[in-house]
Amino acid sequence: MELSDSPQIDFNFPGWPETIFTLTRRGDLSYAWAHSAMVEILSARANEMEMSAFLAALRTKGETIEEMSAFADSMLSFATKVDFEGEVVDTCGTGGDKKGTINVSTTAALILAGAGVTVCKHGGRASSSLSGSADVLEHLGVVIDLGPAGVAKCMEEAKIGFCFAPTFHPAMANVSSVRRGLKIPTVFNFLGPLVNPALAKRQLVGISDPGIAESMVGVLERIGSHSAMVVYGDDGLDEVTTTGNSHIIQLTRDEAGKVSLERYDFDPKSVGIKRAKLEDLTGGDAKYNAGALVSILEGNQGARRDIAVLNAACALVVAGAAKDIEDGLDLADRSISSGGAKRALEQLIETSTRMANPISGR
Structure with a gap:
């Protein structure tokens, strides 16, 4: 899947307690769940304690391909792009x-x-x-x-x-x-x-x-x-x-x-x-x-x-x-x-x- 082709997300973020609890039990997040979590962070809707717990729990569990793909797509949707023709x-x-x-x-x-x-x-x-x-x-x-x-x-x-x-x-x-x-x-x-x-x-x-x-x-x-x-x-x-x-x-x-x-x-x-x-x-x-x-x-x-x-x-x-x-x-x-x-x-x-x-x- 190309980054520009990332799917429309229809998912209600369940909140940080459930998200962090899932990670501490070594549960993996779906693409939509991971994407929505990153949107919460990048939109400044997560406080420092929530972000710290999330990042530490995720690192301890280990990031999946699905999670990292969702995070990357989310970050690029917020990013400023460089328009350049040709291979880079x-x-x-x-x-x-x-x-x-x-x-x-x-x-x-x-x-x-x-x-x-x-x-x-x-x-x-x-x-x-x-x-x-x-x-x-x-x-x-x-x-x-x-x-x-x-x-x-x-x-x-x-x-x-x-x-x-x-x-x-x-x-x-x-x-x-x-x-x-x-x-x-x-x-x-x-x-x-x-x-x-x-x-x-x-x-x-x-x-x-x-x-x-x-x-x-x-x-x-x-x-x-x-x-x-x-x-x-x-x-x-x-x-x-x-x-x-x-x-x-x-x-x-x-x-x-x-x-x-x-x-x-x-x-x-x-x-x-x-x-x-x-x-x-x-x-x-x-x-x-x-x-x-x-x-x-x-x-x-x-x-x-x-x-x-x-x-x-x-x-x-x-x-x-x-x-x-x-x-x-x-x-x-x-x-x-x-x-x-x-x-x-x-x-x-x-x-x-x-x-x-x-x-x-x-």
């Missing part, structure tokens, strides 16, 4: 791995753009680390809170635009303090990759909780994804890691709409990447991570470049620009060595700054 890729992951690494998916997104792939990067500020995608891009000089027209212009001119989650999902302000107070990943972390404002149909999705992998793939299939990889590392990273093996579920939809799923373990040594130590990938605050990102785009070698290039390679496969990860590595390397990735960043800074003029962009 996103590298937004769930976050929440608490490993404090550099901004891998953001760096990979710029490498993709440098390779000529159009990216709509969806993200926000840090939650479990010192620097989220928004923090590092802002430090680099990117205007992060553009509206739809500004983001679309960045995608047109720089091959990459950034959708700042609070700008495109304003109703989420109703739950932000609850999420901060809980200090645990909630379903909203997992929903981030599923509610891209440009409705990206090609995605590399890193997850912090391996238990959500099958549900995430199931939701991606249900909402009409054309191609996706759901990935996590043995080391707990929500990326394709270079410290050991990664687990990948790859979704491919053919022209007839038939979906195939492939599950496999990936060893970076199989494509000539040297194993790293987790401390080699450690990041810091926005200033530190911005420096690391620029260093990679300028061609400096090392473990940080390796993990960024590897994740870009996987995203290039998802984008349909590379036939396999090894081919993707070649394209990603060329994006850096040719200067394309750095030019994409420079153009993103220039275009976003120009579009920040209230008359032209926001």
